[in-house]
Structures are given as C-alpha cells and as structure tokens.
Amino acid sequence: MSPADTLRFATRAALGYPLRTALMVLAMSIGVAAVVMLTALGDGARRYVVEEFSALGANLLIVLPGRTETGGVNPGSFVSSTPRDLTNDDAAALLRLPLVQRVAPLTVGNSEISVGGRLREVMVLGTTADYLGIRGFGVAGGQFLPREDFGRATAVAVIGETIRAELFGNENAIGRMIRLGDRRLRVIGIMGPAGRGLGMNSDELVLVPVATAQAMFNTNALFRIMVETRGREALGPAQRQVEDLLRARRDGELDFTVITQDAVLGTFDRILGALTLGVAGIAAISLAVAGILVMNVMLVAVTQRTGEIGLLKALGASTGAIRLAFLAEAGLLSLAGAVAGFALGHAGAWGIRLAFPALPAWPPDWAVAAAVGTALTTGLLFGVMPARRAAALDPVQALMKR
C-alpha cells in the first residue's frame, strides 16, 4: 500500500466516524490550547516584569532601608531591630563615591492637588534634578527640578501630562501656582510622556524637591535612593563601595539593602520562568489524558472494525500495512487536534492580550513546539498498541465478526 493510499484510507476511516473523531480532536486540542495559553500567560507575566525593571536603566543600584534576612539570630538582632532611616545626608555622601555618577533620593506619598477649585488625589514623588537623567525621562515643557542642595525645600513642582490636562485643560500651566496638600507650589515644568516603570506612571505624578516632599509628609526618611554608577562594569565594585560607606555611617550595621536591577530581574525571571514551566507541566497532564483517549478511541476502532480488518487480510493486506493504516489514523487525529489546539491557544492568548493590554501574553516558541510535539508523540505512541492489536488479529476470527 503506497503512503498516499495509507493516508487517504486513514483519513476516510477517521471521517467515517465523525462524532468520535470530533470528540477526540476536541480533547487533544484542549490539551494543546491549555499549554499554549497558560505558557502565554506565564511568559507574559515574566516579560511584563522584565520590561518594568528594564525601564529603570542598566547601571542602577537601588538602596532601600531595612534588611530582609533569612538566617539565624546574630548579636546585632538584640541590639536593635528597627532599621535606621535613609536620609538626604546618606544620599549626599553616596554622591562623593568615585564610582557613583548620579544619585536621586526618593520620597513618595499621596496628597491632594488643587487648582482653582479643581481637586484630585495624586502621587507625590520627592526627588532631585538627577532623577530625570537616571530614569531617562524627558520634560515636555518648562524645566525639571532645579539642581540644588538636597536639603532645600524649594516651592516648585513638575507635573505629569495627565495632571496638567485635568487641571489646566488648554491653559498654560507653567508658572501657575498649585496647592499640594497644605503648600503652595509653582509649576515649573511638565513631564514628557515616558511610560511606566515600577508601577509608577510619570503622566500621573507630581514631582517636587525631596526636602519639600519630606516637609509635606513630615519625615526625614527616604523611600529609596537610586544610584547610577559609572558604567555597567562598575556595578559590582560600586555596590560594595555603597555598602561599605553606608555601613560606616551607621556604626557598622548593615540595616539597608542594595540591589541591582540585574539581581531583581534575574530573580523575577527565575521565579516566573519556573511558574511558566509549572503551568505548562500542569497543562501537559491534559495532553497525556488526551493521549490515553487516543488509545481508547483507537482500541474501540479496532473492535468496531474487526470484520473490516479480517477482510483486508483476506484481500492480501500485510500486517505492516494494517499496522500503518491504524497508526496513521491515530497520527492524523492527534495532528488535527494539535492544529486545532494551536489555533485555539493563540485565540485564547489573543483574548488575554485584549483583556489585559499591559500583559504581553505571547506563548513562547518552545512551549508551542513542545505542545504540538507532545500531542503528536502521545497520539502516535498511544496508537502503537491498538495498531499492533489490529495487525495481530486472526483473519478467520476477524471475518466471523460482523
């Protein structure tokens, strides 16, 4: 029997039982679609986080107060348990390190902004002039925060584009006075559209000098200090310098954490990569179930068509030809299921992207290949046993069945 004839015969056989074939293809396609969709979701989450952190810039160290330690108790634990705050002085000291190029202390809080009776809640970010360069943002109009001593609480503000549109509409905003909490500030600039990063949207921010924000929120503490190093290769040494300096400034105690973007990225990448693999594994179980279903369906097919198999043998079909015909049928069923599942999975991923535009939910290539490959392999593998059973039937016995 020629390969083309085998395929045609198997196709006719599969189409001869439309309901059975449709259910089989459905089961297989659900398995494949599950793998494609869930990995799209997992990988989308991973890419989302990676993009968020990539927006920070590459040569960045982030200093945060407090230290999360997993480990035993050390003598220091009994002396003090509350970490000391990071202050503007710390930030200023960091700026003097040789490997450090720029420093931006950050304080954040929520406040109310009002102009001429219009009022809304905003996120206030207290920082300094270098923040703009470190984050790679731009100013659409006016100027950014003035370069001045970290301790000076100048009464100026730079507002995001959305805030500007909501409060001033078509009027010119620059030079106008706004009320932020209990303070009156002059608008000196408008942030350019820069996108998101770390959950902050610069369009909806009000940026003020760090000391102004600290006075407004009645604190000396900083939320973060962003440190830009001189070049990417300086990241490691700079991290040690920063740690040494800050430790020296707080009596040798390491009650702060310095993280690099790479470390954060790497961790998230690993966690979310494992998550993706996990959901892919769970989805793969449905593929295995579909494989068992292929076997069941094919075994039923062999029983159903016992008479036909006997006839084929009487007509001179070799055992190999019969085995191949049934194997081809199993393969075709899985192939149809894999293709349908592939389409279904992509449609699902498209749906996810539509529902959550922020999530780049594209299934990774390896997952798609693995899903389709596994579907085909399981289908063929589980088709071997029924095919062998069909080929091994005794023609006399088979012909007696109707």
Next chain:
Amino acid sequence: MAQIELDGINRIFQLGDSQVHALCDVSLRIEAGEYVSVMGPSGSGKSTLLNLLGLLDRPNSGHYRLEGRDVTTLSADEQAAVRSARIGFVFQSFHLVPRLTAAENIALPLMLAGMPAHERTRRVAQALKDFGLEARAHHRPEELSGGQRQRVAIARATIMRPAMLLADEPTGNLDRATGQEVTALLEDLNAAGMTLIVVTHDPVMGERARRRVLMEDGAIRQDLRRGPEPA
C-alpha cells in the same frame, strides 16, 4: 501437477480442554478451472477447509501445495502476498467496507497491492462495466440491494484476476432470484477459466457443480464428478 494439492491435512481446535478435530487427514486434488462444491452439515469442517485453501488458516499437520509451491510453511506476510495475487474470496455477508463506495470497495485489493491510482481507476471502471454496476459506482453498500452488494464483492474478489475463487455460501443472504443471478455470474467466471470452489448448504446450488465434495466430521465422505473433466 494439480493446482491445489492437499496431503494428510489435520486441523485441530482447542476448545477449553476438549479438542475438536475439524479436519481429519484430508487429501484433495483440484485442477485449474474446476468447479467444485463443498457440502455437508454444520460443523463438518467445510468452512475450515475453505479457510485453509484461502491461506487464512494453517493446518496442524499435512501439506498444502498451491500451484506446485508448498504454502504451509510461508510466513503470514508471504501468505498475504499469495492471497493478494492468486485467491479471491466471496463471503455470505458480502463484507463490504460500509464507508467506501462500490468503486472504492472494488479498488481495495488493487490499493493494497500498491497499484498506482490512475491504473486502478481504469481497472475498476472496466470491472464496474463487466458486472453491470456502472450506475452504482459511487453508491455506498447501504444504498445497494443484496444482489448488487454481492456483485460488488465478486468484482472485488476478481479484480486482481486470481487463479481461484473461494465462495462461502455466496447466495446465503440472497433471495432465490438474485441467488441464481449470482450463481450464474460465478459460473461465467469459472467458464472463463477461474477455479471456483463453493461451500454451500443449498443442495440446488451444490448440484450445479461438476464436482461435488461431501464432508462429514472433518473428513471427505464423497467426491463425485459429473460430465467431462475440464481441460
């Protein structure tokens, strides 16, 4: 050398712990072009004999020479090749593949033998014409009458131009008129030189054969010939 030579054939079936001697020391010679009917009560071993002749079954002992070649020792696939080329089967229940059309059913042996599609179409068209089935070529078995179904089955059995045709109760599922039609068709094929071996319960059909083999308890009781031997 006869076309079919059976020597001391025994076929024993194991049913539970009892043995059933379906064929006891059967020896038979059939010349090419003969018309043989095999008759006998149920369980006399005539179907087993036919299965053996068609290489669907193997004897426990004895020798079967088909056209001078010992076929008892062949492997299953070698026997399949012999069946494909030399033997045609006609069954009581037609055994047509329900999802295939009449033409496709007739083409099955050609397809299994690996004949290219265009040559197949030509051969099948000729067969459809010979058996008066042209109008029914694209009908499925369920849309055909009993007589038409058996004609499709005979067309399929003869499409490879086998040396012998084995028919197991070919008229068993047909009414008298169509039965006679089918019998005439088989006899025409025999007249054209094909060896015809028919297993039947029907004494009328059995009487028509030039040679009548009567079986009982797995052995040949009678072997009657009538008229002149075929050349």
